Amino acid sequence: ENSRIKYLRTEFISETGSEEGNPREYPNEVSSWLDGSSIYSSSVELQDYLRRGEGGRLKVTDVDGWDMVPGRVTEYVESTTGDNPSLQFFVGDSRNLENIGLTSLQVLFVREHNRLADGLSERNSDWNDEQIFQRAKKLVQAEIQAITFNEYLPSIGINLSAYSGYNPSVNPQLSNEYILLTAFATGSQMADGWLQFDEGLNESTSGHLDLRDGFWTTSSVIEAGGIDSTIRGAAYDTQREMDLAVIPSLRNLMSGAMWGGWMDDCAMDIQRGRDRGLTDYNSLREGLGLERVTNWSDISSDVDSQQKLAAAYSNVDSIDAYIGIMAEDRLESSIYGETQQMLVLDQFQRVRDADRFWYENDAELTSLTSEFNSLRLSDVILRNTEIESVQCDVFFAESDASSFQCHLANSEVSQFSGEDTVDPLTEMTIFIGAVIVLILIAVIALPSRKESANIEEEINEEE
Structure with a gap:
C-alpha cells in the first residue's frame, strides 16, 4: 500500500477522444498569453476583487511594513512539512503558493504595478482609477514580455528569430x-x-x-521578512x-x-x-x-x-x-x-x-519599445525591494557581492508617463537590476510602506 502513489486523471473535454481523428482535448485553466494573468487573472471578477479601486492600484497586505499581495486567514494551505500557516496570498493565479520563488516574483510585479500606478496618478491628475489601472497593467504586461524574451530565454539558450509582426494565422495554443x-x-x-x-x-x-x-506555504516568506532573501538566493x-x-x-x-x-x-x-x-x-x-x-x-x-x-x-x-x-x-x-x-x-x-497585443505590435507603446528592450529583471527587483545591489543580469549566478554592477545609486531610468512620450524621472533615482525566473517561466522604485489595515480588513475592505 505504501508503494502506491495517488494519481488523479487529468480532466478532459467529454466529447473528445472518442475515435481516431478526434483526439482527447483538455480544458484551458489559464491563458497561454504572456499577459500577466498570473498577477491580474484572466477572470474579470477576480481581477476586480484584486483591485483596490483607487488610484489604479492593486490591493496589498501589510506584512512587517512591506507591501505583500492580499492575504486571508485559511485552514487549507499547508506546507510540505505539515505546518499550517495562517495566511494565504491571493493573486491572479491560484497556484501562487506552489513555491516561494513563484510567490516572490508575483509579489514583485504587484509592487511594480502599484509603483507605475502611483507615477501615472501623479502625472495625470485628470485620470480616473480605470485609466490608471489599465495603463499600468499594459506597462507591466510589456515588461514581462520583454524580460522573458530578451533576457530569460537567451540565458537558457533559446534565441528566437527577430520579431516581424503579428501573424493571425499562427496558433498560440500550448501543446x-x-x-x-x-x-x-x-x-x-x-x-x-x-x-x-x-x-x-x-x-x-x-x-x-x-x-x-x-512548497504551498507563506511561512517561509513571512519569517524571512519578505521576498528579498529569496530573490538574493535565486540570483546567487x-x-x-x-x-x-x-x-x-x-x-x-x-x-x-x-x-x-x-x-x-x-x-x-x-x-x-x-x-x-x-x-x-x-x-x-x-x-x-x-x-x-x-x-x-x-x-x-x-x-x-x-x-x-x-x-x-x-x-x-x-x-x-x-x-x-x-x-x-x-x-x-x-x-x-x-x-x-x-x-x-x-x-x-x-x-x-500570434499575440495581437504583443508589446512590439502595440501602437500605444511604440515610443517605449527601446526602453522595454533595454529593461532587465534587475531593474524591477531594485525598484521594488530593499536589495541595494545585484548583478545586472540576474539569470547568471554571481556569488561575489563586491562585483555587483547594478545599484540604486548608479542607474537613472525613465518613468513611463502613460502618454506617447517618455519623461525622465528627475525627482528621484530608481535603480536597475534582474532576478532568476523559475517555470517558470516565467517574469520598481522602492515600494511604499502603505498604510494598511490588518489582513482581514485589507481583504474585505469595500472599495
Missing part, C-alpha cells in the same frame, strides 16, 4: 508536448533548495530551506543540470493538504504523459522532423545513462518521452537537449507571433 515535457520538466529540475541571503550574501537568520519546505544559486538525476526532495515529496500524501515528482511526470496519451520518445522526435534514434548512445553519451535506459526499457522505441528528453545530451550553450530545444523554440515563437 501537450510543451506543457508535459518542458514546462513541468524544467520546473522540476531547476532548483534543489531555496537559499536565503542577507545583503552581504550571508545566510539569513531564517536559514536556508530544503526544496520541499518552500546555480541551476541544476537537466538530466535523469532527481533530488530526494522531489522523489519523496510530502505534498500537504492539497494532495494528501507523499508523491514522486518524476513518476508523476511520466504518468501524466501516459495519462494524456503522449507518444513515445522516438515517435515524438520523428513528428518534430528529427531523426529516430537506433541506439542508447544516440540519446546520451553517458555510459551510466545508457545502461539505466537499457535496464528500464526493452528497446529505444519504448522509451517514455519524458525520460528520453531528460536523458539527451545537452546542446552547447543551452540547458536543453535537441528535442526539448525544438519544443521550446516552437512554443515561444508561436505565442509571440
Whole structure:
C-alpha cells in the first residue's frame, strides 16, 4: 500500500477522444498569453476583487511594513512539512503558493504595478482609477514580455528569430508536448533548495530551506521578512543540470493538504504523459522532423545513462518521452537537449507571433519599445525591494557581492508617463537590476510602506 502513489486523471473535454481523428482535448485553466494573468487573472471578477479601486492600484497586505499581495486567514494551505500557516496570498493565479520563488516574483510585479500606478496618478491628475489601472497593467504586461524574451530565454539558450509582426494565422495554443515535457520538466529540475541571503550574501537568520519546505506555504516568506532573501538566493544559486538525476526532495515529496500524501515528482511526470496519451520518445522526435534514434548512445553519451535506459526499457522505441528528453545530451550553450530545444523554440515563437497585443505590435507603446528592450529583471527587483545591489543580469549566478554592477545609486531610468512620450524621472533615482525566473517561466522604485489595515480588513475592505 505504501508503494502506491495517488494519481488523479487529468480532466478532459467529454466529447473528445472518442475515435481516431478526434483526439482527447483538455480544458484551458489559464491563458497561454504572456499577459500577466498570473498577477491580474484572466477572470474579470477576480481581477476586480484584486483591485483596490483607487488610484489604479492593486490591493496589498501589510506584512512587517512591506507591501505583500492580499492575504486571508485559511485552514487549507499547508506546507510540505505539515505546518499550517495562517495566511494565504491571493493573486491572479491560484497556484501562487506552489513555491516561494513563484510567490516572490508575483509579489514583485504587484509592487511594480502599484509603483507605475502611483507615477501615472501623479502625472495625470485628470485620470480616473480605470485609466490608471489599465495603463499600468499594459506597462507591466510589456515588461514581462520583454524580460522573458530578451533576457530569460537567451540565458537558457533559446534565441528566437527577430520579431516581424503579428501573424493571425499562427496558433498560440500550448501543446501537450510543451506543457508535459518542458514546462513541468524544467520546473522540476531547476532548483534543489531555496537559499536565503542577507545583503552581504550571508545566510539569513531564517536559514536556508530544503526544496520541499518552500512548497504551498507563506511561512517561509513571512519569517524571512519578505521576498528579498529569496530573490538574493535565486540570483546567487546555480541551476541544476537537466538530466535523469532527481533530488530526494522531489522523489519523496510530502505534498500537504492539497494532495494528501507523499508523491514522486518524476513518476508523476511520466504518468501524466501516459495519462494524456503522449507518444513515445522516438515517435515524438520523428513528428518534430528529427531523426529516430537506433541506439542508447544516440540519446546520451553517458555510459551510466545508457545502461539505466537499457535496464528500464526493452528497446529505444519504448522509451517514455519524458525520460528520453531528460536523458539527451545537452546542446552547447543551452540547458536543453535537441528535442526539448525544438519544443521550446516552437512554443515561444508561436505565442509571440500570434499575440495581437504583443508589446512590439502595440501602437500605444511604440515610443517605449527601446526602453522595454533595454529593461532587465534587475531593474524591477531594485525598484521594488530593499536589495541595494545585484548583478545586472540576474539569470547568471554571481556569488561575489563586491562585483555587483547594478545599484540604486548608479542607474537613472525613465518613468513611463502613460502618454506617447517618455519623461525622465528627475525627482528621484530608481535603480536597475534582474532576478532568476523559475517555470517558470516565467517574469520598481522602492515600494511604499502603505498604510494598511490588518489582513482581514485589507481583504474585505469595500472599495
